[in-house]
Amino acid sequence: MRDLNDLQFFAAVVRHRSFSKAARTLGVPKSRVSRRVAVLEGRLGVRLLDRSTRSLHVTEVGEQIYERARAAIEEADAVEDVALRMRAEPRGLVRISCPHGLREFISHPLPAFLAANPLLRFQVIMTNRRVDLIEEGIDVAIRIREQLDTDGDVQVRKVGASRRILVGAPQLLADADPPGKPGDLLRFPLLHQQEQTGAGAWTLVNPSGQKETIEFQPKLATGDFALLVGAACAGAGIALVPRANCAAELASGQLVRVLAPWGARDGIVHLVFTSRRGMLPSVRAVVEFAAGALRAATN
Numbered sequence: 001m002r003d004l005n006d007l008q009f010f011a012a013v014v015r016h017r018s019f020s021k022a023a024r025t026l027g028v029p030k031s032r033v034s035r036r037v038a039v040l041e042g043r044l045g046v047r048l049l050d051r052s053t054r055s056l057h058v059t060e061v062g063e064q065i066y067e068r069a070r071a072a073i074e075e076a077d078a079v080e081d082v083a084l085r086m087r088a089e090p091r092g093l094v095r096i097s098c099p100h101g102l103r104e105f106i107s108h109p110l111p112a113f114l115a116a117n118p119l120l121r122f123q124v125i126m127t128n129r130r131v132d133l134i135e136e137g138i139d140v141a142i143r144i145r146e147q148l149d150t151d152g153d154v155q156v157r158k159v160g161a162s163r164r165i166l167v168g169a170p171q172l173l174a175d176a177d178p179p180g181k182p183g184d185l186l187r188f189p190l191l192h193q194q195e196q197t198g199a200g201a202w203t204l205v206n207p208s209g210q211k212e213t214i215e216f217q218p219k220l221a222t223g224d225f226a227l228l229v230g231a232a233c234a235g236a237g238i239a240l241v242p243r244a245n246c247a248a249e250l251a252s253g254q255l256v257r258v259l260a261p262w263g264a265r266d267g268i269v270h271l272v273f274t275s276r277r278g279m280l281p282s283v284r285a286v287v288e289f290a291a292g293a294l295r296a297a298t299n
Contacts, residue, residue: 004072004073004076005036006036006037006039006040006043007040007069007072007073008026008069008073009022009026009032009033009036009037009040010036010037010040010048010065010066010069011066011069011070011073012025012026012033013033013037013049013056014049014058014062014066017056018056019033019034019037019051019056037049044065046059046061046062047059047061047062048061048062048065048066049062089119089281090117090119090120090280090281090282090284090285090286091117091119091120091281091282092119092120092121092280092282093121093122093123093282094120094121094122094123094139094140094282094283094285094286095123095125095137095138095139095140096122096123096124096125096138096139096140096141096142096286096290097124097125097126097127097131097138097140097141097142098124098125098126098127098142099126099127099128099142099143099144099223100126100127100128100223100224100225101128101144101193101223101224101225101241101242101245102142102144102269102294102297103126103226104226104245105244105293105294105296105297106124106142106290106293106294108293109289109292109293110122110293113289117282117285120282120285120286122286125138128195128223130143133154133272133273133274134274139273139274139283139286140271140272140273140283140286140287140290141271141272141273142269142270142271142290142294143269143270143271143272144162144267144268144269144270145267145268145270146265146266146267146268147268148268148270154272154273154274155272155273155274156270156271156272157270157271157272157273157287157291158268158269158270159269159270159271159290159291159294159295159298160268160269160294160295160297160298161266161267161268161269161298162242162243162244162266162267162268162269162297162298163242163243163263163266164240164241164242164243164263164264164265164266164267165240165241165242165243165246165257165260165263165264166185166204166238166239166240166257166258166259166260166262166263167229167232167238167239167241167246167249167250167255167256167257167258168188168232168235168237168238168239168255168256168258169232169233169234169235169254169255169256170253170256171235172188172235172237172238173256173258176188178258178259179258179259180259181212181259182202182204182212182214182259182262183212183214184259185202185214185216185238185258185259186214186216188237188238189219189236189237189238190202190216190218190219190237190238190239191218191219191220191221191228191231191232191236191237191238191239191240192216192218192220192221192239192240193221193222193223193225193228193239193240193241194218194221194222194223195221195222195223199215199216199217200215200216200217200218200221201213201214201215201216202214202216202240202264203264203265204259204262204263204264205262205263205264205265206261206262206263207261219236219237220236220237225241225242225245226245228241229241229245229246229249229255232246232249232255233249233254233255238258240263240264242267242297244296244297244298245297269294269297269298271287271290271291271294273287
């Protein structure tokens with residue numbers, strides 16, 4: 001049926017056995033109710049009501065259509081109820097993708113967030129690749145890029161910047177002259193954040209804007225920052241990692257800065273999601289949670 005309103009008018013007339021009472025209940029003129037019921041009869045090609053000045057009788061086919069109309073209206077009301085509930089409180093499943101390097105920043109505050117939102121279900125896809133939100137059914141994606149995403153199909157919320165620095169264990173550097181320029185790093189084993197095979201490359205910059213790229217065969221290559229930091233602490237090589245991921249090791253002296261103030265260009269930590277329009281409370285809550293959790297990764 002193209003117009004559910006016509007069925008609603010008809011069902012109200014049958015329920016109240018009166019056009020006048022139906023009109024008062026619906027809050028519309030009686031003439032409109034009569035006209036829409038007549039339109040419905042014309043569209044269906046059957047007579048639904050026999051009416052006279054004193055009585056109103058529902059035809060046999062009218063009774064059958066009334067039962068179906070009532071069921072359709074109840075289903076429509078149920079749909080609206082679901083939408084209202086979904087808009088009122090975070091609930092249901094939200095899927096978020098997160099790079100491996102940001103896992104710890106999400107995992108620590110996550111239990112408290114879930115406890116505060118008991119009707120929300122949360123699925124985290126850990127991956128360093130760029131996910132397609134629409135094709136893969138991802139509600140929110142956490143990304144670190146040197147430039148913000150400009151895809152017109154997604155909304156972007158910037159969280160902050162992630163500064164990548166060179167670090168190594170003191171014992172590794174004690175046995176050799178410390179590097180004075182980027183090319184000197186090639187005298188040391190290097191630990192690289194990559195998951196594909198082949199040579200690695202670092203493009204390093206300093207505060208004056210100088211830029212230099214070095215290529216190398218990594219001693220260790222992985223997309224997991226925790227593994228890189230652990231290997232660096234053990235003296236396996238020099239790593240280029242976000243400062244937030246090795247802050248504790250720097251504070252304890254397990255790691256020291258190498259070739260300061262050279263480092264990589266800052267990565268922009270940001271969230272992408274499909275649209276702000278009609279955003280469910282569950283997705284909005286996850287966006288706010290992720291933004292707050294990730295601020296610790298932007299020092």
